[in-house]
Amino acid sequence: MKKQDLTRALWLRLGAAAGGTALVLAASAPAGADPANNTSAKLRKAVTTAGVMEHLENLQGIADAHDGTRASGTPGYAASRDYVVDRLEAAGYSPTVQAFEFPFYRELSEATMAQVSPTAKTYANGTEFASMTYSGSGQVTAAVTNVSLTIPQTNPAGATVSGCSAAEFAGFPAGNIALIQRGTCTFGEKAVNAQAAGASAVVIMNEGQPGRTDVIAGTLGAPDVTIPVLGTSYEVGAEIASTPGIVLRIGTETESAIRTTWNVFAETAKGNPDNVVMAGAHLDSVVEGPGINDNGSGSAAILEVAEQFAKVAPKNKVRFAWWGAEELGLLGSEHYVADLVANDPEGLADIGLYLNFDMVGSPNYVRFVYDGDNSRFPVGPSAAEGPAGSGAIEDLFHDYFASANLTSEETPFSGRSDYGPFIEQGIPAGGLFTGAEGVKTAQQAAVFGGQAGVAYDVCYHQACDTLANVNESAIDENSDAIAHAVVTYAMSTADVNGGKGRPASPPGQHVDGTPVGAGTEGGGGLHDHDHGHGDLS
Template sequence: MKSAIVVAAALATSASASAFAPRQSGFGHGYPPHGNETSNHKPLVDSKALQASITADALVNGSQTLLDFAYSFPDRNRLIGGGGHNATVEYLVSTLESLDGYYTVETQAFSTVVHIGATWSLFIGGANTSSGVFDYTASGNVTGNLVAVANLGCDLSDYPSTVAGNIALISRGTCQFGLKSVYAGNSGAVGALIYDNIPGDDTLTGTLGVPPRPEGPYVPTLGLTLDQGTALVASLSSGTIINANLNVDAQVENRTTHNVIATTNHGALNTTLLIGAHTDSVAAGPGINDDGSGTIGILEVAKQLAKYRVNNAVRFGFWSGEEEGELGSYLYVDSLSASGRENIRAYLNFDMIASPNYIHALYDGDGSTFNQTGPAGSAEIEHLFEAYFTAAGENFTATAFDGRSDYAPFIEVGIPAGGSFTGAEQIKTAEEAELFGGTAGVPTDVNYHGPGDTVDNLAVDAFVLHAKGIAASVAEYATTFASLPPKTAVKKRRSDEMSRSRKEGRKGRKVMM
């Protein structure tokens, strides 16, 4: 069942659905192999040659182009519907259309509510206190006593009756930030403070998810560090009464944005490989690792692939609205017919592949690490990437199929998926530092969702390694899907985990819970 968030997004797209101009043979339909004379005279794609064509200079230059787009506008970001993101979309379309007709390039428009910024203050016990703000928080100037919420605030029974008219103090963990804010309001609280569950000097930020939620409206919601939160809980447990004031002015707008879809004009459409990355940033920064790195990584592969012939059609999806809850990728999957979904033999996702304190993480398609397998074929995709990193002499680890990036709608409908990722806000462990170098006890991307997510803070060595991994996977599956299980009818698979992700409207490794 679609959540209110996704239903709202779908309703918002209905007026602009005509902006999605499908290729003549049609997305969502089964067609025989197609081709053109120019492509037929090209050599069949070669993995080593395609990998060799991916260079550090091209990746860095492409990333600088995205940064220049962001910095050309006062908000200095690539938030959907803003100048920096619109320039990104135009750049992708013009670049892909310049490749001598190798691709059919389409755009898919949709509209949604966007959090564009906020001003806020927090006074605790009369003292001005540092805090972070959550995207889509309600506005308001509220005052009340702090009331500690039991457990993690993921059940209405965790909220004591004394929270009514006061401000809920809640630990991060298990469930979404948005659910905590709604449950605080449903329990009568006038505001909420959510404190981190991992150490660090930065106050907790994130998103509550695009409203409305089915459970109810948000209350003004700010974030604290773990040290701040635990100190307040300790004081409250000793009987101290602590008064607080939250003053939040959040700005939201309804904006229109676009996916960009590019499909090779040859290769079998009924065995299509789809590669995706998201093109948008949060309001706080230009998003050059998140996910400019994935955007430029797959764009460079698309450019170099145009030198070759492929057996299977290859489609590149540049998704918008990921930071608002994978809106663009959900829209795309929902727009496909049953046969169109079945025609996609595999989906590969690349979201943050140049983190400065990186890990080399592969989606756990076989479930051997997180006990949650992807659809049939996902294990084989994971093993392909394992073989690539092994051949490159690099260690690798697993990351969960937790539904928090643009692969979510694909695995929900049974399409095998995989990909790689280098880390976001999570703290690098000593074991990971041993495997990958870098610094333990520090986030894998300390600039995550901030103004420091720029070209200067990309790990270029990781960027090149993962981009060449994209090339290796594209070369393999553009040639043959023989390593995957036989194609069967795609059936929807909406697990509880995926439903939670979709309701939240947030991606996985990104701060959502």
């Protein structure tokens, strides 16, 4: 097999990328990697909590200098990319940067909706309506025109076709607000049809069937419209539809456009190119905050490991990856894997395994290990099947924690982080996670410490996900586990895929972790994996 072709990637240096902003940081050069860091014990000694925290301090500084965010599509992400590239070059790597386009969206101010006549009434954002992701901007006061509504909706087996064809908009009064009902086609298709018919704004109400009555907080899938688009509950929609002569005032202020973002890669010069060990973490934050735990923590941890690993001569090639646009739906890792599928299937086949590190410093943490063999979370709607070899990766992490007298728990492959595209291709995967918005159980608190009844990360996807939100003990324990896994598989993947090589450290006795309470439904920084599809009823 040939070495994976990374020449398609765009080579970038600090401050040189389009949209990049060079930022001078108070950071020391990375400690020189020791070529003798070729065992677990030596690499773990070289990888320090202070080293990881230095990276997190610098990522916080980047966010502070760029409106409090490091989200893909913003200058804060470009500066984060430049920082990683700069540190990798200083450590002796020749990093590559892969550019790709993605649909960017953020609200600049809270959306509003009010009834102007026949009765003045203000609707509550979040409980009676919500803006649609990729809504356009505008301030609109106009009459409402109903489009093929079914009120009341009494057939649980049926779905409305409201707004799904241009024919439904025949005679639509240009400038009016279109009231459309959920069902059959995507929210995006409905909105595009309404805009083409001359609507000044769109309100999409829920269907009214059981389970489809609440406020719709959906996505249009892409920035294809320029007019405001809101979702409402069935109750609010039915009220608007049945009020003769109703006039609404709708206001949105958004940024919705196709933008460029980047993945960053660094790989060892030596090692078997036909059996690549990958370790990845998403570098972007959400728009709302700096993302120092989610996922500065994983990004900083693998950057510290990469720096200390730079001069090691591995038996298998090691490739580190920092993903862009994970928070918009795993877009960076999906782009990377899809590019390999289309253009370099041999390069895809050369990836022996993938390790994922998405949030490893949660303040109220648990040492979660991905359930690679589905022994704890059977395959189903909330748990994907771990490809063959994933169970061995799970075992390695459990065994490592046990060797350090630390308990560990399991978390499913829920599809919420960047392992997703890899396991879809049958690549063995695993990794660590310390918890997101899930709530710690009393049993977990008794075993792992922390507070029962409180989220693992109370600042998840919020502005308060700052340096103060990171638990240094979690960073210490997990960065050592990451170092152990990387150097172990750099020397031999025999337990995972039969690869040849010598072990980096003597094998420990296998343990299955410590199942505690109900576990977690989480698995990374991502919520709804529907970025490209909108809603299909």
